[in-house]
Amino acid sequence: xxxxxxxxxxxxxxxxxxxxxxxxxxxxxxxxxxxxxxxxxxxxxxxxxxxxxxxxxxxxxxxxxxxxxxxxxxxxxxxxxxxxxxxxxxxxxxxxxxxxxxxxxxxxxxxxxxxxxxxxxxxxxxxxxxxxxxxxxxxxxxxxxxxxxxxxxxxxxxxxxxxxxxxxxxxxxxxxxxxxxxxxxxxxxxxxxxxxxxxxxxxxxxxxxxxxxxxxxxxxxxx
Amino acid sequence: xxxxxxxxxxxxxxxxxxxxxxxxxxxxxxxxxxxxxxxxxxxxxxxxxxxxxxxxxxxxxxxxxxxxxxxxxxxxxxxxxxxxxxxxxxxxxxxxxxxxxxxxxxxxxxxxxxxxxxxxxxxxxxxxxxxxxxxxxxxxxxxxxxxxxxxxxxxxxxxxxxxxxxxxxxxxxxxxxxxxxxxxxxxxxxxxxxxxxxxxxxxxxxxxxxxxxxxxxxxxxxx
DNA sequence: ACCTGAACACCGTTCAAGT
DNA sequence: ACCTGAACACCGTTCAAGT
Numbered sequence: 410x411x412x413x414x415x416x417x418x419x420x421x422x423x424x425x426x427x428x429x430x431x432x433x434x435x436x437x438x439x440x441x442x443x444x445x446x447x448x449x450x451x452x453x454x455x456x457x458x459x460x461x462x463x464x465x466x467x468x469x470x471x472x473x474x475x476x477x478x479x480x481x482x483x484x485x486x487x488x489x490x491x492x493x494x495x496x497x498x499x500x501x502x503x504x505x506x507x508x509x510x511x512x513x514x515x516x517x518x519x520x521x522x523x524x525x526x527x528x529x530x531x532x533x534x535x536x537x538x539x540x541x542x543x544x545x546x547x548x549x550x551x552x553x554x555x556x557x558x559x560x561x562x563x564x565x566x567x568x569x570x571x572x573x574x575x576x577x578x579x580x581x582x583x584x585x586x587x588x589x590x591x592x593x594x595x596x597x598x599x600x601x602x603x604x605x606x607x608x609x610x611x612x613x614x615x616x617x618x619x620x621x622x623x624x625x626x627x628x629x630x631x632x
Numbered sequence: 633x634x635x636x637x638x639x640x641x642x643x644x645x646x647x648x649x650x651x652x653x654x655x656x657x658x659x660x661x662x663x664x665x666x667x668x669x670x671x672x673x674x675x676x677x678x679x680x681x682x683x684x685x686x687x688x689x690x691x692x693x694x695x696x697x698x699x700x701x702x703x704x705x706x707x708x709x710x711x712x713x714x715x716x717x718x719x720x721x722x723x724x725x726x727x728x729x730x731x732x733x734x735x736x737x738x739x740x741x742x743x744x745x746x747x748x749x750x751x752x753x754x755x756x757x758x759x760x761x762x763x764x765x766x767x768x769x770x771x772x773x774x775x776x777x778x779x780x781x782x783x784x785x786x787x788x789x790x791x792x793x794x795x796x797x798x799x800x801x802x803x804x805x806x807x808x809x810x811x812x813x814x815x816x817x818x819x820x821x822x823x824x825x826x827x828x829x830x831x832x833x834x835x836x837x838x839x840x841x842x843x844x845x846x847x848x849x850x851x852x853x854x855x
Numbered sequence: 856a857c858c859t860g861a862a863c864a865c866c867g868t869t870c871a872a873g874t
Numbered sequence: 875a876c877c878t879g880a881a882c883a884c885c886g887t888t889c890a891a892g893t
Contacts, residue, residue: 569746
């Protein structure tokens with residue numbers, strides 16, 4: 410693409426968009442300065458004229474995702490927080506989740522850049538503002554932000570995937586000794602029919618979210 | 633340490649303990665096969681006789697931490713779940729948290745090995761067993777595990793640290809335009825006195841945990 | 856101002872060789 | 875069986891040089 414030895418028309422924005430594309434298509438591990446440069450038809454070292462280093466690329470990736478989130482949130486037709494803050498926040502979180510689901514690598518990147526991003530702070534500021542309009546004190550709002558954590562942005566940390574448990578029967582039998590309750594749980598769920606993919610992550614996410622939102626509402630009206 | 637060219641007395645366990653020590657003392661980034669070998673007085677390649685590769689070292693690190701968690705949980709004098717499941721689970725989670733707090737690198741490692749670890753599965757099996765004894769259906773127990781997520785093991789994902797906000801006043805002023813509610817929240821909290829370290833992560837964690845536990849109890853008794 | 860080639864200091868890992 | 879030295883194929887990044 411680059412006219413030999415001259416002007417490749419690079420820019421910070423083009424670099425970041427290319428980085429997001431690589432992460433989307435080939436995973437975060439495939440994103441190296443060299444692969445990024447190659448995808449832009451340029452040598453690795455050219456990138457350093459537009460981003461300080463790889464850390465800056467990852468910071469930029471957060472901005473790219475958050476820009477999409479902001480857009481999705483802006484397009485929302487949510488009730489006024491004064492009328493129904495739970496629906497308003499719920500819609501916002503789920504809109505953000507839709508963006509995050511399109512970029513499965515995003516949570517991993519977010520986790521490593523805690524506190525660094527103004528774009529993320531802006532999002533949480535919006536959530537807090539919504540809660541304020543619903544009558545939250547700053548103190549309760551603060552605690553609410555902590556209680557929601559990454560869930561406010563639409564993702565949660567699953568430490569083990571019981572999905573992995575639709576294993577051959579013999580493996581299940583061996584596991585039954587180590588994790589009897591989990592095995593029984595899967596067995597219980599499979600009475601209905603197919604076990605494969607029995608974890609509906611979307612509905613589990615919404616369950617957890619509503620649990621927290623309901624709890625917060627109780628505290629809000631109690632205050 | 634190694635008798636030149638012979639018998640360094642290595643073992644999988646010794647390798648993993650050394651790996652945990654490096655992560656504890658110098659951070660996860662400092663843990664390389666070469667640094668690990670050096671800390672054991674051995675060449676990097678010797679490690680491969682005891683662990684398959686670096687991934688296996690990280691898997692082993694999860695085991696090391698989970699062994700500590702199991703020990704902490706076993707030492708607990710908690711009420712029977714039939715009598716007070718919320719206290720029983722709460723104590724378990726906080727015991728696990730104490731271990732995790734001693735190994736700040738652990739959450740980062742856990743996140744990258746979702747579903748791989750039997751030790752983690754065993755922990756969640758225990759949590760589910762506790763809930764079963766408290767009268768949870770498998771279905772509600774399942775949803776509860778998802779709702780708790782990493783919180784069951786004592787940590788939660790904070791995407792931004794409002795702590796970082798006790799900044800010079802001029803920075804605060806500039807930020808006020810971008811994130812007015814967060815700035816006002818900090819200002820509100822600082823009326824009492826010191827802002828520095830105003831986020832008490834332990835109590836915020838417990839707040840979020842109790843919010844979920846209370847919500848689950850309501851569902852349990854409603855069923 | 857923007858891009859490049861060669862090089863440096865790292866990685867994880869393989870392989871053939873030592874004892 | 876266990877440990878090692880040299881090497882390979884990668885990283886991110888620096889630097890001096892090109893246009």
